[in-house]
Amino acid sequence: xxxxxxxxxxxxxxxxxxxxxxxxxxxxxxxxxxxxxxxxxxxxxxxxxxxxxxxxxxxxxxxxxxxxxxxxxxxxxxxxxxxxxxxxxxxxxxxxxxxxxxxxxxxxxxxxxxxxxxxxxxxxxxxxxxxxxxxxxxxxxxxxxxxxxxxxxxxxxxxxxxxxxxxxxxxxxxxxxxxxxxxxxxxxxxxxxxxxxxxxxxxxxxxxxxxxxxxxxxxxxxxxxxxxxxxxxxxxxxxxxxx
Amino acid sequence: xxxxxxxxxxxxxxxxxxxxxxxxxxxxxxxxxxxxxxxxxxxxxxxxxxxxxxxxxxxxxxxxxxxxxxxxxxxxxxxxxxxxxxxxxxxxxxxxxxxxxxxxxxxxxxxxxxxxxxxxxxxxxxxxxxxxxxxxxxxxxxxxxxxxxxxxxxxxxxxxxxxxxxxxxxxxxxxxxxxxxxxxxxxxxxxxxxxxxxxxxxxxxxxxxxxxxxxxxxxxxxxxxxxxxxxxxxxxxxxxxxxxxxxxxxxxxxxxxxxxxxxxxxxxxxxxxxxxxxxxxxxxxxxxxxxxxxxxxxxxxxxxxxxxxxxxxxxxxxxxxxxxxxxxxxxxxxxxxxxxxxxxxxxxxxxxx
Numbered sequence: 125x126x127x128x129x130x131x132x133x134x135x136x137x138x139x140x141x142x143x144x145x146x147x148x149x150x151x152x153x154x155x156x157x158x159x160x161x162x163x164x165x166x167x168x169x170x171x172x173x174x175x176x177x178x179x180x181x182x183x184x185x186x187x188x189x190x191x192x193x194x195x196x197x198x199x200x201x202x203x204x205x206x207x208x209x210x211x212x213x214x215x216x217x218x219x220x221x222x223x224x225x226x227x228x229x230x231x232x233x234x235x236x237x238x239x240x241x242x243x244x245x246x247x248x249x250x251x252x253x254x255x256x257x258x259x260x261x262x263x264x265x266x267x268x269x270x271x272x273x274x275x276x277x278x279x280x281x282x283x284x285x286x287x288x289x290x291x292x293x294x295x296x297x298x299x300x301x302x303x304x305x306x307x308x309x310x311x312x313x314x315x316x317x318x319x320x321x322x323x324x325x326x327x328x329x330x331x332x333x334x335x336x337x338x339x340x341x342x343x344x345x346x347x348x349x350x351x352x353x354x355x356x357x358x359x360x361x362x363x364x365x366x367x
Numbered sequence: 368x369x370x371x372x373x374x375x376x377x378x379x380x381x382x383x384x385x386x387x388x389x390x391x392x393x394x395x396x397x398x399x400x401x402x403x404x405x406x407x408x409x410x411x412x413x414x415x416x417x418x419x420x421x422x423x424x425x426x427x428x429x430x431x432x433x434x435x436x437x438x439x440x441x442x443x444x445x446x447x448x449x450x451x452x453x454x455x456x457x458x459x460x461x462x463x464x465x466x467x468x469x470x471x472x473x474x475x476x477x478x479x480x481x482x483x484x485x486x487x488x489x490x491x492x493x494x495x496x497x498x499x500x501x502x503x504x505x506x507x508x509x510x511x512x513x514x515x516x517x518x519x520x521x522x523x524x525x526x527x528x529x530x531x532x533x534x535x536x537x538x539x540x541x542x543x544x545x546x547x548x549x550x551x552x553x554x555x556x557x558x559x560x561x562x563x564x565x566x567x568x569x570x571x572x573x574x575x576x577x578x579x580x581x582x583x584x585x586x587x588x589x590x591x592x593x594x595x596x597x598x599x600x601x602x603x604x605x606x607x608x609x610x611x612x613x614x615x616x617x618x619x620x621x622x623x624x625x626x627x628x629x630x631x632x633x634x635x636x637x638x639x640x641x642x643x644x645x646x647x648x649x650x651x652x653x654x655x656x657x658x659x660x661x662x663x664x665x666x667x668x669x670x671x672x673x674x675x676x677x678x679x680x681x682x683x684x685x686x687x688x689x690x691x692x693x694x695x696x697x698x699x700x701x702x703x704x705x706x707x708x709x710x711x712x713x714x715x716x717x718x719x720x
Contacts, residue, residue: 126702132666142579147474171430178562178657179563179718179720180558180561180717180718181718182719182720196718196719196720197720198564198566198720199564201562201563201564203562204562206562208555208558208559208562209555209556209557210554210555212555212556212557212559213556214556214557215554216380216381216383217376217379217380217382217383221376221379224372225372225373225375225376226559226563227370227565228369228371228372228375229369229372229560229563229565230563230564231368231369231564257383273559362445
């Protein structure tokens with residue numbers, strides 16, 4: 125993969141907290157425009173890894189490059205959209221006020237800000253609830269609004285940590301359809317999940333277990349290589365549990 | 368631009384959350400009013416029982432503030448004392464005047480012990496002052512009393528109010544700012560802020576400015592209410608009072624935000640109150656510290672509230688100007704900047720850059 129093609133590139137990334145080492149040498153490459161899924165159980169280090177890529181956290185050792193720039197770097201934040209596991213919004217404010225606030229932090233203002241709010245709310249189908257306080261939103265609505273906030277500044281790289289937890293199947297499908305459209309328009313998407321059927325929708329997958337990347341490839345290739353009928357079986361195979 | 372966004376957001380949060388706004392503005396006024404009612408009452412009139420006393424003394428006693436009740440038998444008088452119907456019993460035993468105090472309430476003891484000598488002194492004068500040695504030219508003369516500051520009609524509320532308004536400005540801002548910033552962390556919005564191009568110092572400055580608007584409002588309201596409505600003694604400049612109050616609340620703001628870093632829940636934030644707030648009250652000048660051992664008194668020098676309260680007392684009670692409060696103002700401002708810098712540094716825990 126050339127420098128041009130790579131959106132994310134990590135080399136020998138280790139992350140240690142106090143005494144516990146969470147990531148043990150992650151080498152990962154994510155191409156531009158692809159939807160790359162990080163599949164692994166909770167506690168496997170997915171969130172830690174995406175935080176390093178998002179520039180919120182810094183690796184203990186190793187290199188993380190995003191769009192050809194060494195992370196963490198503050199100026200790169202404008203090109204990255206990050207949606208955390210928690211919804212992280214101001215509940216007493218309305219959806220519009222939340223969007224205006226985060227939009228302004230990314231330098232959006234005036235007509236452009238209005239236009240982006242329209243666009244993202246259209247996208248997550250929350251236009252009717254724009255002026256409602258977020259505290260009155262249902263869990264699924266909050267999740268969608270959180271996604272909308274991450275999309276406000278049209279990031280080149282979108283990082284989603286468990287984006288569809290607690291969302292009903294219909295909505296989950298519509299969000300995945302949207303992610304597909306975004307990637308066609310040129311957005312690179314890094315998404316973590318522990319749901320296997322969601323992992324199937326990714327262009328490529330990285331399986332992560334106990335802080336190690338155990339396999340990388342398209343969902344089909346991973347299944348084929350291990351002779352498994354499902355990703356779950358493939359995961360077990362790479363995890364060393366062979367049936 | 369980004370700081371402005373933060374400020375606007377904080378203002379909007381306050382406007383949506385009226386209850387918190389009320390706590391910031393109404394609660395101090397309410398407590399201040401209660402304090403006013405408690406400390407501004409008339410001086411206590413001691414109730415003194417007399418038993419077998421010459422009528423001259425009893426009459427003199429009646430002329431003082433005390434209410435006097437005569438008893439016929441010792442048993443009745445002692446019974447009244449035990450039942451707290453009277454605060455003291457005055458009688459003559461073996462030719463000497465004996466005062467027996469109920470004794471469980473120091474302020475009442477003082478009132479009694481003040482009233483009785485007053486009455487006896489009057490008695491000497493009435494008798495012609497011949498018991499005094501005529502050698503002194505001032506004999507029998509009542510001294511003229513002058514006050515450098517304050518005055519004869521200064522109440523305990525007048526002396527407490529500078530400390531109280533400073534304390535309320537400090538306490539409520541500390542609590543609200545601390546809890547707000549804590550929620551930013553526990554709800555995950557802090558992480559979201561750190562995923563934007565916002566600098567760490569911009570977060571701290573934005574918080575100081577956003578909350579600063581409301582604390583400014585609060586400072587003016589509390590000071591205006593205490594002085595204007597409750598008639599607290601005020602001989603200095605109102606502008607200086609507001610300046611000190613504002614600095615004190617900004618200090619509380621930065622201090623609360625800093626401490627919230629070390630709390631994991633609202634409950635843990637509340638736990639800081641007895642540890643860092645209550646001791647400050649003791650050292651702020653609400654109580655006289657002269658009798659405290661010097662090393663303990665030194666603690667006062669590290670409490671922000673002390674500087675605020677000292678400066679407020681200087682301005683409100685003694686009418687002093689800028690030169691006498693300058694040091695307090697500089698210390699408060701310096702501590703605030705120090706806390707802010709510590710905040711910026713503490714945020715490193717969440718994002719290094």
